[in-house]
Amino acid sequence: MSARQHAGRRMGDHLILAAVMVLALLWIAPLAWVFALSFKPNAFLAQHTDVVLGAPYTLKNYTDILGTSSVFRWIANSCIVSVTQTLLTLVLCSLAGYGFARTAFPGQKALYVFVLAGLAVPEQAVVIPLHRLFADLDLHNTYSGLILPRLAAPFGVFLMTQYFKAIPKDIEEAALLDSTPRWKIFLRIVLPLSIPAQATLGIFTFLTAWNDYLWPLISASKPDMYTLTLGLAATQSNFAQSEGIGYLMAQAVFAGLPIFVIYLFFQKHIVSAVAGTTVR
Amino acid sequence: MCICLMKPGLPGMPHKGAAMTTTLSALPAAARASSQPKVKGVQHWSNALFVLPFVLVYIALLVVPVVTGLWLSLNDVDVLSGDRAFIGLANFARLWHDDIFRGAIRNTFLFVLMTTPAFVALGLALALALNRQDRVGTALRTIFFGSSVLSVTIVTLVWRLVFMTDKGLLANVMHSLGLASINPLTSSALALPAIALVTVWWIIGLPMMLFLAALQQIPEEIYEAAAMDNAGRWRTFWSITLPQLRKTVALVAIIEVILQFQLFGQAQLMTNGGPNNSSRPLVQFIYEAGFQQWALGYSAAAAQVLFGLMLIGVALQMWISKRGQTQSGEST
Amino acid sequence: MAGIQLVGVNKRYGGTEIIPEFNLEIESGEFLVFLGPSGCGKSTLLRMIAGLEPVSAGQIRIGGQDVTASAPGERDLAMVFQHYALYPHMTVRENMAFGLRNVNVPAAEIDRRITEAARMLELEGMLARKPIQLSGGQRQRVAIGRAVVKEPGAFLFDEPLSNLDAALRNRTRVELARLHQRLKTTMVFVTHDQVEAMTLASRIVVMNRGRIEQMGTPIEIYRKPATRFVAGFIGSPAMNFIDAIPVAAEADCIKVRLADGTELQTGVPTQAARKDAKLVAGVRAESLTLDDASPVRGRADVIERLGERTLVYVTLSNGHSVVAQAHRESPVASGDLVGLHFEPEHVHLFDEAGLAWHAA
Ligand SMILES: Nc1ncnc2c1ncn2[C@@H]1O[C@H](COP(=O)(O)OP(=O)(O)OP(=O)(O)O)[C@@H](O)[C@H]1O
Numbered sequence: 005m006s007a008r009q010h011a012g013r014r015m016g017d018h019l020i021l022a023a024v025m026v027l028a029l030l031w032i033a034p035l036a037w038v039f040a041l042s043f044k045p046n047a048f049l050a051q052h053t054d055v056v057l058g059a060p061y062t063l064k065n066y067t068d069i070l071g072t073s074s075v076f077r078w079i080a081n082s083c084i085v086s087v088t089q090t091l092l093t094l095v096l097c098s099l100a101g102y103g104f105a106r107t108a109f110p111g112q113k114a115l116y117v118f119v120l121a122g123l124a125v126p127e128q129a130v131v132i133p134l135h136r137l138f139a140d141l142d143l144h145n146t147y148s149g150l151i152l153p154r155l156a157a158p159f160g161v162f163l164m165t166q167y168f169k170a171i172p173k174d175i176e177e178a179a180l181l182d183s184t185p186r187w188k189i190f191l192r193i194v195l196p197l198s199i200p201a202q203a204t205l206g207i208f209t210f211l212t213a214w215n216d217y218l219w220p221l222i223s224a225s226k227p228d229m230y231t232l233t234l235g236l237a238a239t240q241s242n243f244a245q246s247e248g249i250g251y252l253m254a255q256a257v258f259a260g261l262p263i264f265v266i267y268l269f270f271q272k273h274i275v276s277a278v279a280g281t282t283v284r
Numbered sequence: 285m286c287i288c289l290m291k292p293g294l295p296g297m298p299h300k301g302a303a304m305t306t307t308l309s310a311l312p313a314a315a316r317a318s319s320q321p322k323v324k325g326v327q328h329w330s331n332a333l334f335v336l337p338f339v340l341v342y343i344a345l346l347v348v349p350v351v352t353g354l355w356l357s358l359n360d361v362d363v364l365s366g367d368r369a370f371i372g373l374a375n376f377a378r379l380w381h382d383d384i385f386r387g388a389i390r391n392t393f394l395f396v397l398m399t400t401p402a403f404v405a406l407g408l409a410l411a412l413a414l415n416r417q418d419r420v421g422t423a424l425r426t427i428f429f430g431s432s433v434l435s436v437t438i439v440t441l442v443w444r445l446v447f448m449t450d451k452g453l454l455a456n457v458m459h460s461l462g463l464a465s466i467n468p469l470t471s472s473a474l475a476l477p478a479i480a481l482v483t484v485w486w487i488i489g490l491p492m493m494l495f496l497a498a499l500q501q502i503p504e505e506i507y508e509a510a511a512m513d514n515a516g517r518w519r520t521f522w523s524i525t526l527p528q529l530r531k532t533v534a535l536v537a538i539i540e541v542i543l544q545f546q547l548f549g550q551a552q553l554m555t556n557g558g559p560n561n562s563s564r565p566l567v568q569f570i571y572e573a574g575f576q577q578w579a580l581g582y583s584a585a586a587a588q589v590l591f592g593l594m595l596i597g598v599a600l601q602m603w604i605s606k607r608g609q610t611q612s613g614e615s616t
Numbered sequence: 617m618a619g620i621q622l623v624g625v626n627k628r629y630g631g632t633e634i635i636p637e638f639n640l641e642i643e644s645g646e647f648l649v650f651l652g653p654s655g656c657g658k659s660t661l662l663r664m665i666a667g668l669e670p671v672s673a674g675q676i677r678i679g680g681q682d683v684t685a686s687a688p689g690e691r692d693l694a695m696v697f698q699h700y701a702l703y704p705h706m707t708v709r710e711n712m713a714f715g716l717r718n719v720n721v722p723a724a725e726i727d728r729r730i731t732e733a734a735r736m737l738e739l740e741g742m743l744a745r746k747p748i749q750l751s752g753g754q755r756q757r758v759a760i761g762r763a764v765v766k767e768p769g770a771f772l773f774d775e776p777l778s779n780l781d782a783a784l785r786n787r788t789r790v791e792l793a794r795l796h797q798r799l800k801t802t803m804v805f806v807t808h809d810q811v812e813a814m815t816l817a818s819r820i821v822v823m824n825r826g827r828i829e830q831m832g833t834p835i836e837i838y839r840k841p842a843t844r845f846v847a848g849f850i851g852s853p854a855m856n857f858i859d860a861i862p863v864a865a866e867a868d869c870i871k872v873r874l875a876d877g878t879e880l881q882t883g884v885p886t887q888a889a890r891k892d893a894k895l896v897a898g899v900r901a902e903s904l905t906l907d908d909a910s911p912v913r914g915r916a917d918v919i920e921r922l923g924e925r926t927l928v929y930v931t932l933s934n935g936h937s938v939v940a941q942a943h944r945e946s947p948v949a950s951g952d953l954v955g956l957h958f959e960p961e962h963v964h965l966f967d968e969a970g971l972a973w974h975a976a
Pocket residue numbers: 311315316318319629634652653654655656657658659660661807808
């Protein structure tokens with residue numbers, strides 16, 4: 005390649021990067037705008053929303069949230085639901101994944117196919133029967149009602165089975181020769197080795213549960229049982245006659261912040277979990 | 285693999301044996317995996333105990349509801365009295381003639397047609413531009429992926445504020461350009477495209493990351509060889525990168541089709557299907573029929589239609605996956 | 617310390633028979649090597665002994681007891697795997713202790729054994745490390761150490777050296793020999809590397825397609841390969857094979873006419889050999905030397921100078937290629953016309969069934 009061509013290519017690289025940076029600015033503009041205005045008084049915002057920088061500032065919108073709304077209750081609900089669902093999913097899927105990947109029992113293959121078939125079922129196809137079932141069991145507006153349905157999703161089983169299959173068999177065989185009982189091989193050898201997969205599945209389950217909307221909308225009708233995601237939907241349903249724009253903006257920031265911090269914290273894991281999805 | 289049950293947030297595969305100090309045996313993995321140490325029939329049935337808890341939950345909360353849903357779709361169910369009558373395919377016939385349902389189908393397809401090409405094209409473009417190992421790349425990837433972790437209610441709240449009549453960010457920008465401001469959410473022509481825009485903004489991170497992962501699989505040597513052969517930027521893209529990404533493009537497209545078919549929260553929260561039903565998607569139709577009009581049988585029938593459409597999508601996805609596998613199998 | 621008996625052991629995967637019928641008596645304290653080409657069933661055999669693979673038929677006894685139905689952990693064996701199979705999340709010490717804790721060996725005893733094994737294998741400074749922090753050779757020593765501390769009735773090795781580089785392989789080989797001398801425990805070792813087999817084994821079992829081809833001490837197998845397969849498999853460079861037909865016998869030993877028309881007097885007794893119409897003469901390079909007086913002539917085309925000796929690749933007049941050995945400072949050059957001298961007492965004859973006949 006000639007020096008000229010080379011220089012041209014370098015130029016091109018810079019231009020592309022500049023374009024992407026501009027796009028990135030556009031990308032965060034809505035969030036930045038909402039964030040900045042959430043610190044302005046409602047009365048001021050009723051007049052101008054075009055002054056982003058400069059006075060006046062206030063924290064009143066945030067103190068209002070803390071003082072008046074059930075937002076803490078919703079955060080607590082979201083935590084309880086997401087954490088429980090994550091833990092239960094990890095337990096169920098690890099056990100099942102190990103059973104499918106590393107043990108043998110009659111009918112195993114057929115059962116695995118039967119479980120994987122569930123991947124094709126969209127959530128919306130089962131919400132009506134589930135709603136009736138949970139109504140019969142009197143589980144609506146309970147934590148169990150919010151947690152249980154997603155435990156049936158076979159994705160985690162698929163993920164764990166794949167992962168366990170990839171763990172070299174000779175490690176388990178060495179353990180067998182070391183007189184290790186099955187349950188102990190599972191707990192002491194295989195489980196510790198599967199921590200990367202547990203992290204992936206855990207993060208994924210947590211995010212999904214935290215952001216879940218359709219099922220909580222259907223199952224939790226009492227504001228006391230709202231998750232944060234659902235509660236936020238309820239406050240914006242009366243968008244027009246709400247307490248003011250600033251208050252809404254502060255709510256968006258307040259609700260988005262926890263999950264965003266988690267994202268920044270676990271970014272590597274989240275991204276590599278997603279990148280690893282390259283469906284082979 | 286299918287992620288149709290998932291909200292954008294997303295699944296992952298383990299890095300095979302990342303924690304291992306050893307490599308897999310050269311023997312065919314399948315052959316190896318099937319030769320479990322079974323000592324004369326001991327432990328056979330007991331091994332099923334590992335999968336039992338999940339399978340019970342799965343049957344109770346997924347299989348049974350799927351079957352019940354199918355059955356409900358053939359019935360007329362009265363919620364208040366609890367009466368139920370078998371009416372065969374009457375619900376489906378009624379759907380066929382229901383203008384709102386047909387509108388919902390039309391909106392859903394339109395939405396998929398608007399978003400999927402955008403996800404593929406923009407996702408690929410971003411991946412190409414951000415496939416770099418420096419801080420700038422990392423920071424930009426963080427930005428474009430970051431919005432994916434927000435819940436649908438936060439995203440819609442932010443964007444409703446942005447689109448707000450006269451006072452929103454969009455209105456401000458248009459004013460400053462000397463244009464008349466509009467709120468796209470109140471226009472039947474613009475509501476659905478606006479929802480599509482918000483959706484792309486929300487979860488462009490997924491296709492971007494999928495493309496990035498695929499790009500990183502392409503061996504660096506191929507690019508070095510192309511450079512030796514004097515291939516320019518476009519030539520390299522068209523004759524090296526794109527052919528290598530064919531399978532990923534197809535998969536991203538189909539994954540997005542499956543995901544976007546399930547459009548619900550954005551539409552319900554931003555326009556509630558309006559104005560004039562111009563943005564009501566299929567899932568919202570199911571939700572309203574089932575949980576606002578309590579026409580359970582009717583709603584279940586609409587859900588079966590969605591299920592059927594998605595099955596087609598999943599079948600396509602599996603077909604592409606398989607084909608991709610045999611192709612890469614041949615080349616290695 | 618325990619002997620191992622395989623009685624009528626058969627292994628099939630679905631329809632394909634990997635091992636038809638295997639009978640073998642491994643003596644207590646011996647170092648037995650299974651040697652054979654890739655895919656001949658060596659690993660399968662070893663894994664059946666370990667209990668990691670069920671037998672399709674037959675019986676396995678260890679120390680006189682039938683263990684065919686016992687779990688791997690109950691067989692009093694230790695195994696060293698090709699890829700080490702160390703537990704990656706445990707330290708070296710924990711790796712060694714794990715199996716002992718499982719059978720409730722007292723903590724003090726565990727410590728004693730680990731300390732001793734670590735000293736013996738020069739792992740003393742590394743007990744607190746994880747496998748990932750070790751070099752390949754060190755990992756292999758840990759894998760051996762993990763087997764040693766169990767003080768098993770027998771050791772099983774499945775190609776434990778194949779993952780090491782050449783220098784390390786030699787060193788570890790010597791360490792293993794030393795280990796066997798010290799412990800005097802039964803060792804069963806699988807390899808497809810004939811040098812490992814020759815140097816380590818007190819007895820070699822040469823396998824081919826699931827069957828025993830020959831069994832014997834390394835020297836027996838080298839000197840008197842029972843079949844053409846063994847003759848070709850053992851020794852480097854591989855034995856030369858030349859088509860031959862017997863001619864009228866003079867004296868007590870068979871005389872053959874080689875493919876290039878020259879006649880060769882062998883040391884194989886006449887009455888020993890079957891009178892097949894066609895034979896194959898086999899001779900190792902070291903018994904085929906350059907001799908200008910010899911009637912067997914050819915052209916040297918490649919000369920390999922190995923330092924302690926020189927290998928000469930010679931094309932005979934009929935186009936057949938053989939490899940001969942010359943003195944390390946032999947002046948032979950590529951293109952030279954050379955004569956080849958066969959040492960009669962080291963010429964083997966193989967009949968059409970592949971069975972070998974040796975000089976008396
Ligand atoms: N689970 C299995 N199912 C079917 N065939 C198998 C299985 N495991 C091994 N085999 C076959 O059994 C034969 C013997 O395999 P084995 O692993 O014992 O060979 P080996 O002698 O150890 O070879 P290598 O030196 O390459 O390790 C091979 O032909 C192999 O393909």
